[in-house]
Amino acid sequence: MPELRKNHITTGWNIIASERGKRPNDYRRQPDKKEESDCPFCEGHEQETPLEVFALRAEGSQPNKPGWRVRVVPNKFPALSLEGKAVLKQEGLFNWIPGVGRHEVVVDTPRHDGFINKLSDEELKDVLVTLKLRILDAQKDPGLKYVQIFKNYGPEAGASRIHPHTQLIALPVVPQTIRDELLTAYEYFQETEHCLFCDTIQQEKEKKLRIVSENDAFICFAPFSSRVPFELHILPVSHYANYEHTDEEELFSLAQILKSTITTLKKVLKDPPYNLLIHTAPHCAVAKIDPKVACNCYHWHIEILPVLTRIAGFELGTGMFINPTPPEIAAKYLRESNENSTI
């Protein structure tokens, strides 16, 4: 059974995925594997994955058979277990929780090379709708406190398969990063009755230094304190705390700006590996903050982090990043290459 263990000094949680149980020899370094010809995520290979838990598929088509547009299966090597009860345990200074949760793989498309830049806006919207529905489904389980959606693109970004896919991990705790963001936003809201993220958008719109693109519903900019070169954030322009409450029309606008952003990154940085993640408001109380209050002060967003530099001793020791490209410069390069830029 995996465990969530609390670091009693930094107060953060880590997952000890003991079922993966890797021994020293399992870490022998090998060159990054070439994709096997027999990809289990391709249409027609549905029998090679665990049974699907959800799919958008053609009317009349059968589960675990061809005919799907987006398909969701449990991760074959899950970091968390579906079984068990997430009860806090303690021994002396140490606290842990049995590693109960969900770890799902969302196969974005039946096509092996259907990367974001090659999907139609409608196809990408289907992926975004699926993510929304899987978050809502995980929230039905009262033991699960937060759902982290992420995409690793390219082996240097941690992707073990080429076939386009996104991952979902539903956790029995609220992660430290979300807790910290929410606490700051809460304090700001107490002081100003404003959303910190809405005010950030306003300031970026006035300066126009770091904005890459905008459409009717979304804005994409390089954040002021970017951790990595060409880091980008995409936020809804109107105030929304939860990704999963976004309607289909807005998800279509999101598909448009996301596709244009990834296409521009590919062009400017020659197809860089990247990590993409969604931050949404927790659907349970965090510290003293009720989810209803969180709705006022949090604002969901996407973060995209190209993998161009390495996280090494300095970053691990301090939590600080050294970024050799100022976000103003990054935004300028991206704007100049982005056909949809209006700045």
Next chain:
Amino acid sequence: MPELRKNHITTGWNIIASERGKRPNDYRRQPDKKEESDCPFCEGHEQETPLEVFALRAEGSQPNKPGWRVRVVPNKFPALSLEGKAVLKQEGLFNWIPGVGRHEVVVDTPRHDGFINKLSDEELKDVLVTLKLRILDAQKDPGLKYVQIFKNYGPEAGASRIHPHTQLIALPVVPQTIRDELLTAYEYFQETEHCLFCDTIQQEKEKKLRIVSENDAFICFAPFSSRVPFELHILPVSHYANYEHTDEEELFSLAQILKSTITTLKKVLKDPPYNLLIHTAPHCAVAKIDPKVACNCYHWHIEILPVLTRIAGFELGTGMFINPTPPEIAAKYLRESNENSTI
């Protein structure tokens, strides 16, 4: 001029090293470079580095000439600038500080292949003494608030040169990781009048599950909530807040346990890349905590993180790590291979 920019949402700092000013083409991926035959860190090549700021060298030998045992030079591509004044600046929601500080390279040995496992205890002690003296020197500058020492070993761990070296970055802020550790230790001390780290050592000694080795002055164990497989911490057994206050006799004991730890990691994991870092108490007030109080509640330590897994979207989104090898299993493998283990 580089800048330290505050992330106004997570409250952490990042360094925008604008003088490195990397443009998109500078990040084109290349295979890791083979070491050039002409290594500027080797004895006899002293003219190829910036002028040395410190060295342990044979009596009568000249600065920037052969005859040294450990040599310290400014980093050729520093993340921070020696010139300027670290004054907080603000515009709307954003805060930043001119990137004033030190970025030094400690060349561990004149020998190109003098890795930790190949140094004598006395040679490694010389490196540890040098690190201590450089921290004390940086502390003379009242604008510098924290000194982060780190070593990146192997290209996958971020090392750009093979020749054994350690780095020092002296910062005009206390990094978020140190602040968080200190705040937790402070609260624990207020409650119990005990050092959180001393109590951790006590608990590990009672359980004996995660200890790898011990000597007269130090203990090495795999921490309960290890972020990465085979993560190891080395702590002085007696209570010390500051690495730089450790005396020469203790640094000799540290050299012994450090050499044995790295040698064992090399054996068990086939020469893994790793990051090593030193956490010491800040020499300035943090939040409400005076440095004199910090002396009671903080406890310096070394963290060693082998690079066997990747930091990807989940880790960047949550701050949580997924570790496939429980620390109890890691410690067992290392103990069985460690000739000096007494457990």
